[in-house]
Amino acid sequence: MSTQTETPAAGKPEADQSPEPKPNFMRLFGRYLTEANSVMVTIYSLLLAFLIGAVLLIVSDEYTRSTFSYFFARPQDAWYASRDLVVESYTALFEGAILNFNTLEQYQAGQAEFGNLLRPLSETLTYATPLIFTGLAVGLAFRAGLFNIGAQGQLIFGMMGALIVGFSLDLPIWLHLPLAIIAGGVAGGLLGAVPGVLKASTGAHEVISSIMLNNIAALFLVWALGTAFLHSETKPDLVSKPVDDSAVLPTLLSSLNPSLRVNLALVIGIAAAVFTWWLLSKSTFGFRIRAVGFNEHAAATAGMRIGSTYTTTMTAAGALAGLGGAALALGVSSGGITTNTALDYGFSGITVALLGRANPGGIVASALLFGALKAGALSAQPDVPVDISTLLQATIVLFIAAPALVKAILHLRTPRGGLVTLEAKGW
Amino acid sequence: MRLELKGLTKKFGSFTADDDIDLVVEPGQIHAILGENGAGKSTLMNMLYGILTPTSGEILIDGEPVSFSGPGDAIAAGIGMVHQHFKLVGPFSVADNVQLGREHTRGLGVLSAAAARKAVLDVSEQYGLRLDPDAVCEDLPVGVQQRVEIVKALSGPKTELLILDEPTAVLTPAEITELLQIIRNLAKSGTSILFISHKLKEVQAVADTVTVIRRGKVVAELEPSASEAEMASAMVGRAVSLRVDKTPADPGEPRLEVKDLTVVSDAGVKVLDGLELTVHAGEIVGLAGVEGNGQTELARAILGLVKPDSGHISIDGRDVHGRGPARRIADGLGYIPEDRGRDGLVAEFSVAENIVLNQYKDEPYSKGGVVDAGAVRRRAVDSIAEFDIRTQSPEESASSLSGGNQQKVIIAREFSRPRRFLVAAQPTRGVDVGATEFIHSRLVAERDTGTGVLLISSELDEIYALADRIAVIYNGRIVGEVAPDTPREVIGRLMVGASAATEPARDDADGGDR
Numbered sequence: 046m047s048t049q050t051e052t053p054a055a056g057k058p059e060a061d062q063s064p065e066p067k068p069n070f071m072r073l074f075g076r077y078l079t080e081a082n083s084v085m086v087t088i089y090s091l092l093l094a095f096l097i098g099a100v101l102l103i104v105s106d107e108y109t110r111s112t113f114s115y116f117f118a119r120p121q122d123a124w125y126a127s128r129d130l131v132v133e134s135y136t137a138l139f140e141g142a143i144l145n146f147n148t149l150e151q152y153q154a155g156q157a158e159f160g161n162l163l164r165p166l167s168e169t170l171t172y173a174t175p176l177i178f179t180g181l182a183v184g185l186a187f188r189a190g191l192f193n194i195g196a197q198g199q200l201i202f203g204m205m206g207a208l209i210v211g212f213s214l215d216l217p218i219w220l221h222l223p224l225a226i227i228a229g230g231v232a233g234g235l236l237g238a239v240p241g242v243l244k245a246s247t248g249a250h251e252v253i254s255s256i257m258l259n260n261i262a263a264l265f266l267v268w269a270l271g272t273a274f275l276h277s278e279t280k281p282d283l284v285s286k287p288v289d290d291s292a293v294l295p296t297l298l299s300s301l302n303p304s305l306r307v308n309l310a311l312v313i314g315i316a317a318a319v320f321t322w323w324l325l326s327k328s329t330f331g332f333r334i335r336a337v338g339f340n341e342h343a344a345a346t347a348g349m350r351i352g353s354t355y356t357t358t359m360t361a362a363g364a365l366a367g368l369g370g371a372a373l374a375l376g377v378s379s380g381g382i383t384t385n386t387a388l389d390y391g392f393s394g395i396t397v398a399l400l401g402r403a404n405p406g407g408i409v410a411s412a413l414l415f416g417a418l419k420a421g422a423l424s425a426q427p428d429v430p431v432d433i434s435t436l437l438q439a440t441i442v443l444f445i446a447a448p449a450l451v452k453a454i455l456h457l458r459t460p461r462g463g464l465v466t467l468e469a470k471g472w
Numbered sequence: 473m474r475l476e477l478k479g480l481t482k483k484f485g486s487f488t489a490d491d492d493i494d495l496v497v498e499p500g501q502i503h504a505i506l507g508e509n510g511a512g513k514s515t516l517m518n519m520l521y522g523i524l525t526p527t528s529g530e531i532l533i534d535g536e537p538v539s540f541s542g543p544g545d546a547i548a549a550g551i552g553m554v555h556q557h558f559k560l561v562g563p564f565s566v567a568d569n570v571q572l573g574r575e576h577t578r579g580l581g582v583l584s585a586a587a588a589r590k591a592v593l594d595v596s597e598q599y600g601l602r603l604d605p606d607a608v609c610e611d612l613p614v615g616v617q618q619r620v621e622i623v624k625a626l627s628g629p630k631t632e633l634l635i636l637d638e639p640t641a642v643l644t645p646a647e648i649t650e651l652l653q654i655i656r657n658l659a660k661s662g663t664s665i666l667f668i669s670h671k672l673k674e675v676q677a678v679a680d681t682v683t684v685i686r687r688g689k690v691v692a693e694l695e696p697s698a699s700e701a702e703m704a705s706a707m708v709g710r711a712v713s714l715r716v717d718k719t720p721a722d723p724g725e726p727r728l729e730v731k732d733l734t735v736v737s738d739a740g741v742k743v744l745d746g747l748e749l750t751v752h753a754g755e756i757v758g759l760a761g762v763e764g765n766g767q768t769e770l771a772r773a774i775l776g777l778v779k780p781d782s783g784h785i786s787i788d789g790r791d792v793h794g795r796g797p798a799r800r801i802a803d804g805l806g807y808i809p810e811d812r813g814r815d816g817l818v819a820e821f822s823v824a825e826n827i828v829l830n831q832y833k834d835e836p837y838s839k840g841g842v843v844d845a846g847a848v849r850r851r852a853v854d855s856i857a858e859f860d861i862r863t864q865s866p867e868e869s870a871s872s873l874s875g876g877n878q879q880k881v882i883i884a885r886e887f888s889r890p891r892r893f894l895v896a897a898q899p900t901r902g903v904d905v906g907a908t909e910f911i912h913s914r915l916v917a918e919r920d921t922g923t924g925v926l927l928i929s930s931e932l933d934e935i936y937a938l939a940d941r942i943a944v945i946y947n948g949r950i951v952g953e954v955a956p957d958t959p960r961e962v963i964g965r966l967m968v969g970a971s972a973a974t975e976p977a978r979d980d981a982d983g984g985d986r
Contacts, residue, residue: 327845329838336829339820345777346807346815347830348798 081452082460083402089451090444098437099131105430106130134429141424142169142417160302165420167298167305171377173416174307175200177314178369179394180401180408181321182237182362186251187403188325189358190338195240195255197391198262199233199363203370204382205269206232211288211375221291222375226313229371230364236262237363238356245352251359259391267384277381284381294376310372315409317365322405324361334358366391396442473533473550473632473664474499475520480529482515489515491688492529497633502655502665504679504696506672508707508904509875512688513668517635520666521553522546550632552625554639558617562610567592569609570624595623600657614763615647622654626663633664640674644762645932645964652678670707670905672700673933708905718916721940724753725789727893727924728774733783735769735948743769745948746783749926751893756915756925758939758956760932762967766948767928768810771897774926775807776800788892801830804892808882808899810928812875816882819871823863824852826870827885855884860910876907883911887918894918897928912938932960 078085103109109130112123140146143165151157179196186193207229214221239258243249269275270283277284297312298305325331336344337354345351369390378386397415401407415438422434444451451457475497482490490512497503507513518524520531522540530537533549540546543553560569567588576587592605601619609617618639625634636655640648655678659665669675675682676696684692684706692706704712728751735744744766751757761767772778774785776797785792792800801807809815817826828837828848836847852866861880863873870878879899886894896915900908915938919925929935935942936956944952944966952966 327842329833329841329843332825332832332838332843336818336821336825340814340818342811342814343816343818343829345797346775346809348796348801350796350798 076458079457080460081448081457083448085457086448086451087400087445089455089457090441093444093451093454094437094440095135097440098433099135101436102131102134102429102433103127134425134433137425137429138418138421138433140421141165142421158302160298160305163298163301164304165424167307168420168424169413169417170307170311171416172419173412174310174314174372174376175369175390176393176397176412176415177311177318177409178372179366179391180397180412181317181405182233182366182369182391183394183398184401184403184405184408185321185325185334185365186358186362187398188331188338189334189354190341191241191244191355191358191362192252193237193240193255193359193362194252194395195237195258195363195391196366196369196394197387197389198255198259199237199366200370200373200391201262201266201387202236202363203229203233203367204374204378204386205266205275205370206230206367207292207371207374208275208285208288208382211292211379212286214292215289216291218291221289222294225288225292225375226368226371229374230367233367233370234360234364237366238360241356241359244359245355251355263384263387266387270382270384280381282383284383287380288375292375293379294372306377308372308376310376313368313372314412317368318405318409321365325405330357366394369394393438396438399442400445473497474535475633475664475666476532476535477516477520478530478532480516480519480531481527482512482519482524483527489688490519490685493685493688493690495683495690497664497666499632499664500659500662502659502667502678502680504667504669504675504682505685506670506675506682506703506707507668507685508670508906509902511685511707513685514637515688516685517553517637517666517668520546520635521551547628547631550628550630551635552628552631552633553635554618554621554625554637556638556641558621560609560617560620562608564609565605566603566607566609566612566620566623567605569620570595570605570627572624574627591627592623595627599623599626599654599661601654613647615643615650618643618647618651619654626658631663633666634658635666635668637668638670639667640669640671644967645960646968648674671933672703675703676700704905712905712909716912716916716937718938719920721755721919723755723940724922726750726786727753727788728926729784729786730770730774731784731786733770733773733785734781735766735773735778736781737769743948744773744780747945747949749943749950751924751926753892753924754919754922755940756919756927756938758935758942759926759928759945760935760942760963760967761930761945763930765945767897767930767945769948770945771807771810771895771926771928774895775805798830802834804890806886806889806891806894806923808886808894808896810897810901812878812882812901817870817878819869821870822852822867823856823861823870823873823881824848824866826881827852827855827866827888829885831885831889851888855881855888858888859884874904876903879903879907879911883914887914891923893924893926895926895928898930899927900929900931900934932963 109123109126112126116123144162145165148157148161152159152162179200182196182199183193207225210225210228214224216224236258240251240254243254244251267283270285275285277286294308294310296306296308298307325334333344333349333354336347336349337351341351370387373386374382393415397408397411400411400414401409418434418437422429422431452459477493477495480490480493481488493516505513505516515524519526522543522545532538538549540549561572567585570592571588576584576591578584589605592603595601596603601623603616603619603623609620612620622634625631639651643651652674655665655667667675667679679696682694682696682698682703683690684694684703686707686709694703694706701712728749730747730749733744733747734742737743747766747770749757759767769778773780774787776792776795787800787805788803813819818829821829825848828851832838832843836844837851838844849866855861856863856866859880861884862877870881873881899911899915903911915925915927927935927938939956942954942956942958942963943950944954944963946967946969951969954963
C-alpha cells in the first residue's frame with residue numbers, strides 16, 4: 046500500500062494569506078480538529094457512518110416509517126419514534142459488545158457474578174481475534190505493494206492444517222498445541238505463496254490469482270470435510286472431527302465464568318501484531334518490503350530482488366492468515382469445523398487493514414472495532430437487523446477510503462502535505 | 473504583442489516564489505529567461521498562462537491590464553505555450569492533436585477532418601513549419617513532436633506571444649539548430665517569444681535580451697553578448713567555474729568490457745545490437761547519443777536488470793554472467809540511474825534510508841537481519857555534511873528535497889562505498905548549475921582515484937567537459953569512438969547514424985527510423 050499525497054493543482058501548498066495568529070494550545074487543537082488529517086478523518090468517518098446507519102435504521106423500521114406518514118399532522122411522533130429507535134438500537138449494539146446495563150444492575154444487586162459482566166467484551170475479543178490475523182495478512186502484503194485478497198482462502202487452509210495436526214497426533218500439550226498452531230501457519234503460508242510465486246515468475250496479478258484461490262480453498266474444504274479422514278465419526282452433518290484436548294487453545298477467563306470464550310489466540314494475535322510491527326520497522330526484511338512497496342524500480346536498481354520479495358511477503362501474509370485459521374480450529378471451533386466456521390473473516394481482514402492503514406497497531410484497533418460491531422449485532426438481533434453491523438463497516442471504510450468526501454461534507458481544511466489516501470499499487 | 477509584467481508576485485503561504493518581477497517583451501522580440509531550478513521560472517510562466525493567479529502585481533498586454541482565470545483566457549488573449557513535457561495524445565494524428573480542445577466541427581458535434589487538416593497546413597505554411605497532418609504523433613521523432621506543439625500553440629485564435637519552456641532539453645544538436653532557426657523566423661514574422669532555458673549557449677545564440685532570475689527576483693538584465701561565465705554567475709549568485717579542472721587521464725587495466733552485447737526488447741526490437749565497449753581504470757568514457765538509442769538498456773544490462781540475449785559483460789575483469797545486481801553492487805559497481813525519481817530514490821523513504829538503500833544489509837547498517845537505525849543515521853549525517861545535501865534532517869522524506877539535492881543523495885550513496893567501476897547516467901539532469909559543478913568535480917575526483925567511469929549523457933556539453941574518450945551510440949551500436957577534441961558537428965553526425973565524414977541526408981518530416 047502506498048501513501049499517496051494529493052496536493053492542490055499547482056503542486057504547491059495552498060496560499061494562506063491571513064496573518065498568523067499567535068498559536069496557543071487550544072487554537073492548535075482546534076485547527077487539528079477541523080483539519081482533514083488521517084486521525085480526524087478516521088474519527089469523522091466513524092461518526093458519519095453511525096449517522097448514516099441511524100438514517101437507515103429509521104427507514105427500515107416499519108413502525109417508525111409509519112409515523113412519518115402523518116409527519117405533518119404530528120411531527121413529534123416521528124421524532125420520538127426515530128430517536129427511540131436509534132438510541133435503542135445503538136444501545137443494544139453497545140450492550141452486546143462492551144457492557145450490558147442489565148447485567149450491571151444485577152451485578153450491583155449481587156445477583157450476577159463479575160464474569161457475567163465481562164461476557165460482551167469476551168465476545169468482542171473472540172470475534173476480533175481472527176480479524177487481527179487476517180488484517181495483518183492483508184496489511185503486511187499492502188506494505189510490499191501487494192493486494193492480498195486471498196486471506197479468506199489462507200485462513201481456511203490454516204484451519205485445515207491446524208485441525209489435521211490437532212486430531213491426528215497424540216502428543217503432550219506443550220508440544221501438540223504449538224505444533225498444531227504452526228501447522229495452521231504453514232498451511233496458510235503455502236497457499237499464500239502461490240500468488241506470490243505466480244506474480245514473481247509470470248507476472249500474474251496477485252488480486253486475480255488470490256481471489257480464485259479463495260474459491261479453490263472454500264470448495265476444497267467442502268470436499269475434504271466429506272472424506273473419511275476429516276469427517277466427524279459421531280455427527281452426520283458436514284462437520285470435522287474435534288481436535289484432541291491437548292491441542293485446544295486454553296481459554297483465558299473461563300475460571301471467572303464458563304461462558305467467557307476468549308482464548309489464548311488473542312494473545313498470539315497481539316504478539317503477531319507486535320512482531321509484524323518489528324519486522325516492518327526494524328528488520329532488513331521489512332526495509333526491503335517497504336522499499337519494494339513504495340518504489341519497486343528503485344528497489345531493483347539498489348539490488349533488491351523484487352520477485353523473491355513478493356514471494357516471501359505473500360508467504361508471510363498467508364502464514365498470518367493461516368494462524369487466524371488455527372485460532373478458529375483450535376479455539377472456538379475445536380469441537381469440529383464446518384464450512385461456516387471461517388465466516389467472512391478473510392474478506393473483513395481487507396477492510397480491517399484499510400481502516401488500520403496497514404499499520405499493525407491500527408489493524409489491532411480496527412479489528413477490535415469490527416469485532417465489537419459483530420458481537421453487538423449478533424447479540425442485538427432480532428430487535429436490531431444484523432446487517433447493521435456490515436453496513437456500518439462498509440460505510441466506515443467508504444469514508445476512510447475517500448478522505449476528500451469527508452473533507453467536502455464537513456468543510457475541513459487541507460492539512461499540510463495534502464490529503465492522505467490509501468491505495469494498493471497497480472490496482 | 474507587447475507584454476509587460478509589473479511587480480508580479482506569487483506567494484505560497486510564507487514562501488515567495490516570485491517577488492516583484494518586472495519584465496517587458498517587445499513585439500517580435502526573443503526574450504530569454506535564465507534561472508536555476510526553483511528560481512521561479514515555472515511559477516512565472518504559470519501565472520502568464522493563467523494556471524496560477526498572482527498574489528499581487530499586474531500583467532499588461534499592449535498596455536491593457538489583463539487577468540486570467542485559466543489557460544483558456546491566456547489563449548484567447550493571444551498567448552501560446554509549448555510545455556517542456558509535451559502534452560500530445562500519442563495515438564492521435566497531428567491534425568487531431570492540434571485541434572484538441574477547439575475541435576473543428578460541421579455542427580452538432582460532428583468532427584470535420586478536412587477542416588482540421590487544412591488548419592494545420594495553413595499554420596505550417598504561414599510559419600514555414602513542415603508537418604504531415606495525418607502522421608500519428610507517437611511515431612514521430614521528438615523534434616517533430618515539438619513542432620506539433622509549436623503549431624498547436626500558434627493555432628490559437630490570435631497567438632502573438634509564444635512561451636517555450638526548456639524546449640531543447642530533449643532534442644539532438646541538429647534539431648536544436650533547427651528549432652533555434654524556427655524561433656528566429658517566428659520572431660521575424662512579429663511573434664514575441666519568451667524562451668526559458670538554463671542552457672547558456674542557446675540563449676546566446678538566439679535571444680535579443682536576457683533576464684536572469686534567482687530566488688524569485690530579477691537579478692540581472694543582460695545582453696546576449698554577455699559571456700557564459702557572466703550569465704552563469706548571475707544565475708547562481710557567485711562565480712562558477714564552467715570548465716572542469718582535470719589532468720589528462722592515466723588509463724589502467726580494463727574495468728568494463730562489453731563484447732558483442734545484444735538485447736532484444738519485448739516488442740522484438742534489437743535495442744542493443746552487437747555493442748562493443750571498453751572502459752579502463754582511471755578514465756571517463758562519455759557515451760554520446762540521442763536518447764532512445766540503447767543507452768538505457770546498456771546501463772541496465774551492466775547493472776544486471778536486463779538479461780542480454782547474447783554477448784558478454786565483464787566488470788573488473790570478471791564475467792558477470794549469472795550475477796544479480798546485488799552481487800555486482802557488492803563487488804564494486806556504482807550506478808547513478810538516469811531516471812532519478814523512478815530508479816534512484818524511494819520518495820517516501822527518509823534521506824537516511826535512501827543513502828543506505830543498496831547497503832542496508834551490510835555492516836554496520838544492519839546486523840543479523842536487524843537494521844541499526846543509529847548507524848544509518850550517523851552515516852546520513854556524515855554524508856549530508858560531505859555532499860552538502862540541503863535537508864532539514866536525515867529523517868526528512870526524499871520527496872521534499874529539490875532535484876539537485878535528491879541527486880546528491882544518490883551521489884552520496886554511490887560514492888561512500890568502495891567501488892571499481894561507475895555508471896553515471898544523466899548525472900546532472902534537472903540539476904542546477906551549482907550542483908552540476910559539484911557533481912562534475914566529484915566524477916573527476918572519482919576517476920583520479922582509479923575508478924573507471926562510463927558517463928552516459930544526452931548533453932554534449934557535459935560529455936565534452938568530462939570525457940577522456942567519447943563513444944557515440946546509435947541504434948544500439950557504438951558507431952564511433954573519438955577523441956574529446958572532436959568537433960561538435962562530427963559527433964552530431966555520428967549521433968544520427970551518418971558517417972563522421974559526410975553530410976547527412978535527412979528528411980525532416982519523417983525523421984528516419986527511431
